[in-house]
Amino acid sequence: MNVSCKTLRLRGLGTNELTNNQNSLPVICLNLPAAAQRIFDAPRVATTITHRPYSSAGAQPNSITPPPAITSPAVNPTEGSRDPVEAQGEFPRKDWWDIATGVVISRPPLLTRDLPEFEQSYYFYQRRLNDRLQLPFARWFYFKKGTLGEEEWKRKQAAEERYQPYGPRAWADELLKGSTEHKFDPLKDYEHLVATTVTGEEETMSIMQARQESAKEAQARGEEMEYPSEIVEKPFPRTTQADIENNTKRLDRKLSRTLYLVVKRKRDKHAWRFPQSRLSGKWEHLRWGAQRTLLEAAGPNMNTWFVGSAPIGLYKYKYPPGHAQNQTGKKVFFMKARILAGQADLTNNKQGLEDFQWLTKDELKEVVGNKYYRAVQHMLVAQ
Amino acid sequence: MAKKSKKGSPTDIRVKLIRYSLYHPKTPRPLRFGTMRMLRHWTIHRAWKLYQAAQRKEREYELERQYNKMRDACEELRLTSPGLYARAVAKSIFRYPIVEFRIPTDTPAKNGWNHEWKRG
Numbered sequence: 193m194n195v196s197c198k199t200l201r202l203r204g205l206g207t208n209e210l211t212n213n214q215n216s217l218p219v220i221c222l223n224l225p226a227a228a229q230r231i232f233d234a235p236r237v238a239t240t241i242t243h244r245p246y247s248s249a250g251a252q253p254n255s256i257t258p259p260p261a262i263t264s265p266a267v268n269p270t271e272g273s274r275d276p277v278e279a280q281g282e283f284p285r286k287d288w289w290d291i292a293t294g295v296v297i298s299r300p301p302l303l304t305r306d307l308p309e310f311e312q313s314y315y316f317y318q319r320r321l322n323d324r325l326q327l328p329f330a331r332w333f334y335f336k337k338g339t340l341g342e343e344e345w346k347r348k349q350a351a352e353e354r355y356q357p358y359g360p361r362a363w364a365d366e367l368l369k370g371s372t373e374h375k376f377d378p379l380k381d382y383e384h385l386v387a388t389t390v391t392g393e394e395e396t397m398s399i400m401q402a403r404q405e406s407a408k409e410a411q412a413r414g415e416e417m418e419y420p421s422e423i424v425e426k427p428f429p430r431t432t433q434a435d436i437e438n439n440t441k442r443l444d445r446k447l448s449r450t451l452y453l454v455v456k457r458k459r460d461k462h463a464w465r466f467p468q469s470r471l472s473g474k475w476e477h478l479r480w481g482a483q484r485t486l487l488e489a490a491g492p493n494m495n496t497w498f499v500g501s502a503p504i505g506l507y508k509y510k511y512p513p514g515h516a517q518n519q520t521g522k523k524v525f526f527m528k529a530r531i532l533a534g535q536a537d538l539t540n541n542k543q544g545l546e547d548f549q550w551l552t553k554d555e556l557k558e559v560v561g562n563k564y565y566r567a568v569q570h571m572l573v574a575q
Numbered sequence: 576m577a578k579k580s581k582k583g584s585p586t587d588i589r590v591k592l593i594r595y596s597l598y599h600p601k602t603p604r605p606l607r608f609g610t611m612r613m614l615r616h617w618t619i620h621r622a623w624k625l626y627q628a629a630q631r632k633e634r635e636y637e638l639e640r641q642y643n644k645m646r647d648a649c650e651e652l653r654l655t656s657p658g659l660y661a662r663a664v665a666k667s668i669f670r671y672p673i674v675e676f677r678i679p680t681d682t683p684a685k686n687g688w689n690h691e692w693k694r695g
């Protein structure tokens with residue numbers, strides 16, 4: 193809004209004098225904090241229908257286009273336009289739209305993204321080049337000559353059968369066709385670290401031999417052999433139980449992607465939607481409306497954060513002809529929110545919802561209708 | 576930290592390591608590639624640059640689409656209801672970082688997602 197506070201105040205006072213009822217303009221001074229703003233907001237005259245005058249808006253009755261007599265009789269035609277610019281007929285509107293808020297609540301990715309094949313092979317190529325270009329590892333710095341630690345290091349390095357950048361086959365640094373070596377990064381891979389770290393456990397040959405024997409026996413029986421003392425705990429796998437079952441209600445599915453909440457209304461068509469509801473009450477603005485919507489739809493047991501108070505997207509649709517409403521259609525403004533902990537709970541929900549799912553953007557495409565998806569897709573993140 | 580070493584006493588091992596890496600006769604080591612190997616390297620380099628450019632463009636387009644959607648929604652809101660619009664674009668004084676936000680890691684947390692979180 194490029195209008196200054198002073199002019200707004202003056203305009204407000206100006207239009208007030210024109211109206212019969214004492215409906216004063218809320219003086220909106222953008223420099224004041226939200227709390228202080230409310231002091232200046234004057235209460236409006238109560239109307240017989242509980243919907244706020246500006247909810248059917250743009251459609252503000254102005255002196256040029258009086259409202260049709262059939263629709264919303266409660267709004268006083270002489271109320272005057274809120275914004276004098278509209279009164280001049282710059283945006284003459286004859287439509288009356290319901291305003292609703294929708295909530296796009298997302299669980300951002302918890303893991304780094306899965307690398308595509310090309311990136312994996314490129315990073316492998318770079319690792320090999322790095323090995324060739326660096327000076328060889330200075331073993332004498334870390335292990336004194338002749339110690340047991342050095343022996344263990346040499347043994348473990350030999351057992352690994354790594355690419356030798358300074359050996360006779362240093363030229364064979366490229367990935368061979370059909371090989372899967374590029375799929376894991378040896379510096380990050382837990383098994384590799386365990387296999388090459390010198391721990392000092394194997395102090396005597398007897399212990400080492402005993403362990404080798406038990407490892408062979410375990411392999412013969414088909415069991416896994418675990419190292420007895422794990423100095424670093426083994427990290428958890430990137431795919432969880434929820435991934436295997438493909439349980440779309442769980443929030444630990446697809447940890448490297450963003451998940452969005454969709455709810456199912458009791459309808460045959462257009463059932464799956466983002467939670468939405470019409471704005472209610474006198475003072476409700478979009479962010480409050482969205483918070484209330486989420487509370488009513490999905491329960492209080494979600495730790496959420498609403499990002500800002502501006503809408504991120506819009507879905508506008510006209511009601512089919514013959515619909516028993518005064519308005520031509522509905523405008524749904526979507527608000528962005530993030531979930532930090534908790535789960536959606538549809539018991540006692542006030543919107544008649546049956547089911548919910550946490551889906552990624554491409555999964556959403558199949559579940560939600562084509563028209564809705566086209567209106568909504570650009571707000572969402574693919575990763 | 577650097578001690579002046581007297582004659583006969585061994586130098587600090589850290590100094591030794593630094594000298595090893597700086598003054599090694601083979602530092603830096605330019606690799607020598609045959610023709611075909613060089614061509615493969617060049618192809619990989621070109622492919623990577625192309626791939627990175629495409630990724631960057633894709634990211635920018637996504638941001639642009641999100642921004643446009645937001646701008647259009649705010650414009651529609653402004654035309655529909657000045658009151659709602661003003662409250663939507665007003666700056667909030669409450670701007671603190673959220674401690675519960677998590678950055679992406681390579682492997683998941685031990686406790687996983689807390690599905691049992693309750694309010695209050």
